[in-house]
Amino acid sequence: MKFGVVTFPGSNCDYDTYAAVRFILGEEVEFLWHKSSDLAGSDVVILPGGFSYGDYLRAGAIARFSPIMQEVVRFAEAGGIVIGICNGFQVLTEVGLLPGALIRNSHLRFACKQTTLRVERSDTRFTSGCDKGELLTIPIAHGEGNYYDFRGDIDELERSGQVLFRFVDATGEVTSEANPNGSANNVAGILNSKGNVLGMMPHPERAVEEILGSDDGLKIFKSVRAAFATPHPAGQA
Amino acid sequence: MATNKRATVFVSLKDGVLDPQGVTIQKALAQMGYGEFVSVRSGKFFELEVEASAGDIGQRIDEVCSRLLANPIIEDYRVEH
Numbered sequence: 001m002k003f004g005v006v007t008f009p010g011s012n013c014d015y016d017t018y019a020a021v022r023f024i025l026g027e028e029v030e031f032l033w034h035k036s037s038d039l040a041g042s043d044v045v046i047l048p049g050g051f052s053y054g055d056y057l058r059a060g061a062i063a064r065f066s067p068i069m070q071e072v073v074r075f076a077e078a079g080g081i082v083i084g085i086c087n088g089f090q091v092l093t094e095v096g097l098l099p100g101a102l103i104r105n106s107h108l109r110f111a112c113k114q115t116t117l118r119v120e121r122s123d124t125r126f127t128s129g130c131d132k133g134e135l136l137t138i139p140i141a142h143g144e145g146n147y148y149d150f151r152g153d154i155d156e157l158e159r160s161g162q163v164l165f166r167f168v169d170a171t172g173e174v175t176s177e178a179n180p181n182g183s184a185n186n187v188a189g190i191l192n193s194k195g196n197v198l199g200m201m202p203h204p205e206r207a208v209e210e211i212l213g214s215d216d217g218l219k220i221f222k223s224v225r226a227a228f229a230t231p232h233p234a235g236q237a
Numbered sequence: 238m239a240t241n242k243r244a245t246v247f248v249s250l251k252d253g254v255l256d257p258q259g260v261t262i263q264k265a266l267a268q269m270g271y272g273e274f275v276s277v278r279s280g281k282f283f284e285l286e287v288e289a290s291a292g293d294i295g296q297r298i299d300e301v302c303s304r305l306l307a308n309p310i311i312e313d314y315r316v317e318h
Contacts, residue, residue, distance in 0.1 A: 058308055065305070094308065101310045103250075108257045148254065148311060182255070 001228045003029040004042030006072070006088075008063045013049035013085065013205060020205040021046075025221045034066040043228055044081045045072055047088025049141070049203055059102065059144045060090035069095055081125060081224060082197045086142050089189075089199035098192055098199045099157065103148045106182025112141040114213060115180055115202055117188050118168040121161060124191060125227035126198045129219045135172055136165075136216035138202040140180055140188075145201035149184030157190060165189035165200055239289035244298055244318035248307045249280035281306075287318070294318065 003021045007014045014031060021029040030040050034052075039045060053062035063069065069091070076082045076097050084092035092098040105111055117138055119130040130136070147154075157163055165188040169178040179186045181201070189200030204217030250256050256278050263277040283306055287294055298316055307314040 057306070061305065061308065093310075101308055103255065103311060104257050106255060106257055108261060146255075150251070150254065150311060 004032045008034045008052035011050035017205040020208045024208040047084040049086030060094040064095035084199040110143040111180045117165040129223040137214040138207045145181040147183040147187040154184040242287040244285045246283040247315045
């Protein structure tokens with residue numbers, strides 16, 4: 001299978017993501033330039049972290065209009081697997097593939113640290129290799145990762161099972177101390193309603209080897225590969 | 238030759254959306270002795286120069302605001318031209 005990693009001007013996790021897929025996961029991967037209108041036959045498209053277009057105006061606001069994003073939207077709407085990591089998550093909300101918006105961290109500081117995520121579902125294309133309730137150690141690095149709950153929209157996401165990852169403490173409890181950015185309900189990652197698009201603020205590509213402090217992020221990449229190898233049963237996300 | 242027109246756009250977070258910058262500025266003001274300013278909301282301001290020959294730009298500028306300058310999920314905008 002083949003992964004495509006989009007490079008916007010200002011992306012800075014594209015090489016990390018490329019390396020995680022190619023050298024650790026061991027799958028084919030190609031960079032997709034933002035001006036291109038060709039996904040190069042990718043089976044999975046990843047929008048990496050960084051500061052696309054310098055985060056001018058709003059994080060992800062300019063990137064969403066790039067030529068490659070028009071193809072990513074088409075790909076996602078046809079059921080293709082898309083993952084947005086950090087800035088990629090912001091781009092996915094701006095372009096409308098994921099609901100809601102990410103605003104400035106409530107404490108205003110850039111948050112760069114290891115976090116503990118709780119996997120809320122194991123029946124998705126992104127977490128089939130995890131157990132429900134499993135805790136993953138994956139780092140964050142962002143200034144605008146506060147998933148904003150406007151007028152209770154988060155309740156709808158909770159009801160439909162679209163919250164996939166949550167920031168928790170070491171015992172797996174959702175606490176305000178474990179919330180690094182002020183996100184509604186400690187949200188760290190969400191799915192679209194069809195379950196083929198994932199946005200997450202933590203960086204799984206930075207947690208793919210023990211020497212990096214954790215290899216839990218690899219479980220997400222392996223789950224995606226497994227999902228691709230075995231077409232998903234109807235009714236599952 | 239006719240001079241170009243100007244349009245100004247003000248973008249602000251919707252009422253009820255947390256504005257951490259505004260909160261921080263308000264706290265600073267209170268510390269500085271300006272406690273009567275009990276709330277600050279921050280926003281963005283854009284000045285657009287419009288070709289003199291352009292007709293009624295009302296609809297076009299609305300598109301510009303809702304598609305790019307503001308994120309309608311969390312922000313409101315106001316145009317003066």
